[in-house]
Amino acid sequence: MADQDHRHKIDLEQVAEHVEEQVAYGLEVQGPVRPTRTLWRDTVRRLRKNKLAVAGLIWVSIVLVMAVTADLWVPPLLGDPIALDTTQVSARRLQPPSWEHPFGTDNLGRDVAARVVYGARVSLRVGVLAVSISVVIGLLMGAIAAFYGGLSDTIIMRLADVFFAFPYILFAIAMIALLGPSETNVFIAIGILGWPSIARVFRSSILSVKENEYVDAARALGASDPRILSRHILPNAVAPIIVYGTMSIGGAILSEAALSFLGMGVQPPQPSWGNMLAEARSMMVVAPWIMLWPGLAILTTVLAFVLMGDGLRDALDVKMKE
Amino acid sequence: MSTLLEVNGLQTYFDTIDGVLKAVDGVTFSLDRGATLGIVGESGSGKSVTALSIMRLIPMPPGRFAGGDIRYEDRSILEMSAAEVRSLRGNNIAMIFQDPMTSLNPVYRVGKQIGESLRLHKGMSRKSADVRAAELLDVVGIPNASQRAKDYPHQFSGGMRQRAMIAMAVACDPDILIADEPTTALDVTIQAQILDLMIELQQEKDTAIIMITHDLGIVADMVDNVMVMYAGRPVEEGTVDQVFYDPKHPYTWGLLDSLPRYDVDDKGRLIPIEGQPPSLIAVPSGCAFHPRCPYARDVCRAEEPKLSNLGDGHVAACHFAGSSGFVRGSTAGGAA
Amino acid sequence: MLKYVARRILQMIPVFFGVTVILFILRAPGVLPGDPIEMLTGDRVISEVTYNQLVQKHGLDQPLYVQYVTYMKNLFKGDLGLSYKKNRSVTEIFVEKYPYTLRLALAAILIEMIVGLSVGIISAVKRYSFWDVAVTLSTSILVSLPVFWLGMLMQVLFGIYFKRWGLPYLPISGMGNPPDLAHLIMPAITLASVSTAYVARIMRSQMIDVSQQDYIRTAEAKGLKGGAVVRKHALKNALIPVVTFIGIDLGAMLAGAILTETVFNWPGIGYEIYLAITARDWPIVTGGVVIVVIAYMIINLLVDVSYAFLDPRIRYGGEAA
Numbered sequence: 019m020a021d022q023d024h025r026h027k028i029d030l031e032q033v034a035e036h037v038e039e040q041v042a043y044g045l046e047v048q049g050p051v052r053p054t055r056t057l058w059r060d061t062v063r064r065l066r067k068n069k070l071a072v073a074g075l076i077w078v079s080i081v082l083v084m085a086v087t088a089d090l091w092v093p094p095l096l097g098d099p100i101a102l103d104t105t106q107v108s109a110r111r112l113q114p115p116s117w118e119h120p121f122g123t124d125n126l127g128r129d130v131a132a133r134v135v136y137g138a139r140v141s142l143r144v145g146v147l148a149v150s151i152s153v154v155i156g157l158l159m160g161a162i163a164a165f166y167g168g169l170s171d172t173i174i175m176r177l178a179d180v181f182f183a184f185p186y187i188l189f190a191i192a193m194i195a196l197l198g199p200s201e202t203n204v205f206i207a208i209g210i211l212g213w214p215s216i217a218r219v220f221r222s223s224i225l226s227v228k229e230n231e232y233v234d235a236a237r238a239l240g241a242s243d244p245r246i247l248s249r250h251i252l253p254n255a256v257a258p259i260i261v262y263g264t265m266s267i268g269g270a271i272l273s274e275a276a277l278s279f280l281g282m283g284v285q286p287p288q289p290s291w292g293n294m295l296a297e298a299r300s301m302m303v304v305a306p307w308i309m310l311w312p313g314l315a316i317l318t319t320v321l322a323f324v325l326m327g328d329g330l331r332d333a334l335d336v337k338m339k340e
Numbered sequence: 341m342s343t344l345l346e347v348n349g350l351q352t353y354f355d356t357i358d359g360v361l362k363a364v365d366g367v368t369f370s371l372d373r374g375a376t377l378g379i380v381g382e383s384g385s386g387k388s389v390t391a392l393s394i395m396r397l398i399p400m401p402p403g404r405f406a407g408g409d410i411r412y413e414d415r416s417i418l419e420m421s422a423a424e425v426r427s428l429r430g431n432n433i434a435m436i437f438q439d440p441m442t443s444l445n446p447v448y449r450v451g452k453q454i455g456e457s458l459r460l461h462k463g464m465s466r467k468s469a470d471v472r473a474a475e476l477l478d479v480v481g482i483p484n485a486s487q488r489a490k491d492y493p494h495q496f497s498g499g500m501r502q503r504a505m506i507a508m509a510v511a512c513d514p515d516i517l518i519a520d521e522p523t524t525a526l527d528v529t530i531q532a533q534i535l536d537l538m539i540e541l542q543q544e545k546d547t548a549i550i551m552i553t554h555d556l557g558i559v560a561d562m563v564d565n566v567m568v569m570y571a572g573r574p575v576e577e578g579t580v581d582q583v584f585y586d587p588k589h590p591y592t593w594g595l596l597d598s599l600p601r602y603d604v605d606d607k608g609r610l611i612p613i614e615g616q617p618p619s620l621i622a623v624p625s626g627c628a629f630h631p632r633c634p635y636a637r638d639v640c641r642a643e644e645p646k647l648s649n650l651g652d653g654h655v656a657a658c659h660f661a662g663s664s665g666f667v668r669g670s671t672a673g674g675a676a
Numbered sequence: 677m678l679k680y681v682a683r684r685i686l687q688m689i690p691v692f693f694g695v696t697v698i699l700f701i702l703r704a705p706g707v708l709p710g711d712p713i714e715m716l717t718g719d720r721v722i723s724e725v726t727y728n729q730l731v732q733k734h735g736l737d738q739p740l741y742v743q744y745v746t747y748m749k750n751l752f753k754g755d756l757g758l759s760y761k762k763n764r765s766v767t768e769i770f771v772e773k774y775p776y777t778l779r780l781a782l783a784a785i786l787i788e789m790i791v792g793l794s795v796g797i798i799s800a801v802k803r804y805s806f807w808d809v810a811v812t813l814s815t816s817i818l819v820s821l822p823v824f825w826l827g828m829l830m831q832v833l834f835g836i837y838f839k840r841w842g843l844p845y846l847p848i849s850g851m852g853n854p855p856d857l858a859h860l861i862m863p864a865i866t867l868a869s870v871s872t873a874y875v876a877r878i879m880r881s882q883m884i885d886v887s888q889q890d891y892i893r894t895a896e897a898k899g900l901k902g903g904a905v906v907r908k909h910a911l912k913n914a915l916i917p918v919v920t921f922i923g924i925d926l927g928a929m930l931a932g933a934i935l936t937e938t939v940f941n942w943p944g945i946g947y948e949i950y951l952a953i954t955a956r957d958w959p960i961v962t963g964g965v966v967i968v969v970i971a972y973m974i975i976n977l978l979v980d981v982s983y984a985f986l987d988p989r990i991r992y993g994g995e996a997a
Contacts, residue, residue, distance in 0.1 A: 313825035321820035429899035
């Protein structure tokens with residue numbers, strides 16, 4: 019809850035770049051210098067900033083490719099991530115990292131590296147599906163609230179408040195207690211819990227676009243509400259959703275890990291980074307290396323999504339501010 | 341009258357990714373005690389940077405003083421230690437900024453903000469600073485001043501805030517008051533009141549004023565001398581009469597033509613200056629104004645004009661400023 | 677000001693009722709899997725008479741809305757009902773557990789404020805320095821790592837390995853008996869980690885934002901020292917959004933911290949509610965969430981009030997800030 023709550027809030031950092039520029043240019047030079055600046059300085063800055071975003075993209079692609087192709091290379095190279103050979107367990111269990119088992123083996127003699135790769139499948143699946151659910155519900159709710167306003171706006175935004183008033187992880191645990199712990203239920207729960215933020219972002223961007231004159235003009239020309247929404251408002255509100263969605267995937271991966279860690283997510287023997295950490299916890303004293311890898315996998319993957327989100331935010335020039 | 345402030349060949353540059361930005365490039369003027377100087381130009385002409393340079397409020401880096409000097413009572417401001425400059429700021433030289441809406445700190449009471457410099461420079465106690473701050477608000481024409489001193493800036497109207505800014509600036513009876521577009525953000529009706537207030541205070545205390553503006557109308561009403569700036573450089577300096585009734589630089593002509601006039605029976609048409617002010621990173625060769633100057637000739641593109649003395653302290657930086665046939669409205673342009 | 681507070685309290689009421697109604701719907705028979713009485717009795721076979729007695733004892737024979745009204749009535753008397761499993765009053769359980777959560781939350785908030793604010797301010801003042809880059813990098817990492825993993829890493833390093841190496845080490849579990857500082861250090865750091873990173877980031881960007889404001893230049897033009905400008909004029913303005921964040925965070929922490937409490941076997945209410953959820957002990961869950969939501973709302977109100985204190989534009993209801 020407290021420890022995970024902020025991941026679903028908007029990154030509050032306001033990138034006040036125009037201000038940096040003003041300093042760099044002294045105080046009085048707003049107008050005349052602009053043409054040269056946009057051409058060159060922005061390109062330089064974007065390239066530099068994007069390096070991190072590109073690194074994030076590369077890492078996500080690597081993880082994705084490894085996860086998708088896992089069936090082809092993991093079992094022959096590293097061994098089966100789930101099945102155990104009971105006759106050999108005692109000889110193979112809790113081995114430290116070696117050439118044969120680069121990340122070592124767990125208490126049941128399974129290759130940790132193989133399990134980490136298969137865990138990536140869960141994380142990416144849950145991350146993408148959960149955020150898709152949030153985005154679909156959030157867009158719908160946000161659009162209704164912003165476009166029709168009045169009572170529907172009040173009800174939806176109060177409902178969002180109720181969602182925010184609930185401690186996040188508790189809410190997720192309660193939903194899973196209802197639905198039963200499974201991967202599907204995890205992404206459903208995370209997805210449902212994510213809608214209020216998306217709805218808020220979408221609602222405020224619609225409201226800001228709605229004030230624009232071209233929307234009035236379209237309405238004056240007799241365009242219908244759905245048409246105004248899809249043709250005039252959606253394209254303008256889409257950038258913040260893309261940025262927020264990308265960052266949310268990282269948040270969803272963290273939430274899945276937390277739920278699985280608490281035993282409310284993906285169930286053993288199927289590997290997920292979260293439940294691997296729960297298992298590794300009991301072996302912390304004898305085999306501390308086991309807990310290193312799933313944690314590193316979560317960290318690097320979430321960081322990659324966050325960096326991608328940052329890069330997209332800068333490139334699309336989205337102001338993330340609540 | 342004695343010379344209070346002397347600016348000599350001042351160059352204030354900013355180092356940017358794109359190159360060196362010459363915000364102020366060779367500004368020279370002097371200011372006598374009790375005198376009023378108007379600095380006129382478009383935005384980006386270096387007026388404000390000149391003012392901030394005098395206060396040494398240029399952020400460094402990226403800013404730096406590349407040359408020239410600023411002397412206050414014959415001491416070089418540029419060579420002063422940080423502590424010496426601070427003891428000057430708000431005390432001997434004070435400044436009023438353009439936007440009174442944002443220049444007051446929203447979280448402190450107006451009276452406290454006025455009293456701050458009194459406590460700092462005059463060593464006043466909290467209490468006597470409060471009392472004096474209320475008096476100052478009264479002086480600048482805030483009704484019910486001792487009550488209003490306890491208000492926060494957002495409770496003041498724009499005009500009142502600028503009055504408060506003036507109260508803050510004159511709190512320590514400075515020798516020099518620099519006003520950077522003090523009325524630009526205000527309603528026209530308020531503008532005149534604010535200017536009258538400044539003149540009134542000046543006459544009472546014999547304060548010298550540097551009035552920075554893009555509005556020649558303001559200058560005409562209240563200043564003794566005028567400096568017209570373009571692209572970081574002074575292009576014409578002289579008394580109000582000289583610059584207004586006998587301007588020698590085509591840029592000054594342009595400024596005057598774009599000004600609504602009531603005293604001259606024109607065809608009632610305002611003539612804007614064509615084009616945009618230049619980038620201060622890539623200042624045009626020769627005379628910086630030549631791309632926009634309808635009279636430009638080859639020499640204007642090749643050679644930078646020096647300020648030439650036209651007599652009685654009237655100077656202009658134009659190759660033809662002294663030529664007899666070169667008058668406003670003549671189509672003597674070589675390019676034509 | 678009073679009007680403002682009153683308005684904020686009024687706004688909370690529907691949220692509070694919304695939360696309790698949702699909780700009650702979740703408790704309705706058929707919504708939750710499993711029969712509460714079976715949960716209560718476990719595998720023991722009981723007679724129908726006993727069953728009906730238990731149903732009556734917990735008020736489960738009443739229609740749902742009657743149960744809700746009864747529950748809310750009792751709630752205002754401070755009675756949160758009986759636990760299905762522990763045969764104790766829920767109020768009693770939370771009265772016992774809450775101080776532990778409070779202890780951990782306050783320690784974490786303290787770390788968050790001291791470290792987060794100072795790191796953020798230094799980063800802003802020394803912008804683009806090596807320090808600033810290092811801070812930006814490490815805050816990105818901190819917000820991307822699972823807190824429970826951070827807790828485990830610290831346990832392994834400062835608990836297990838330091839002990840092995842013969843260095844002074846920290847206890848890795850529990851609160852100590854009697855509770856001591858050594859047991860508090862690692863859980864508090866773990867709980868504070870993510871928020872500290874956020875506070876540092878927000879503080880940095882706020883300070884940079886504020887230092888560009890015209891009134892900062894005004895203060896400099898008065899002849900104030902750079903340090904005094906930062907302290908007197910920049911800080912108070914920059915703090916306004918940070919205070920909001922820290923307050924909301926405190927509210928979240930007072931709701932307990934399941935992950936941190938689980939990793940360090942800390943007997944707080946987050947862990948208690950989590951156990952109750954897995955055991956389907958609904959009175960504890962409902963009671964816990966109600967307490968948590970109330971705490972959360974009170975903190976939010978306090979945040980808004982302190983916000984108004986820092987920002988006179990809100991206090992005097994002038995223009996919208």
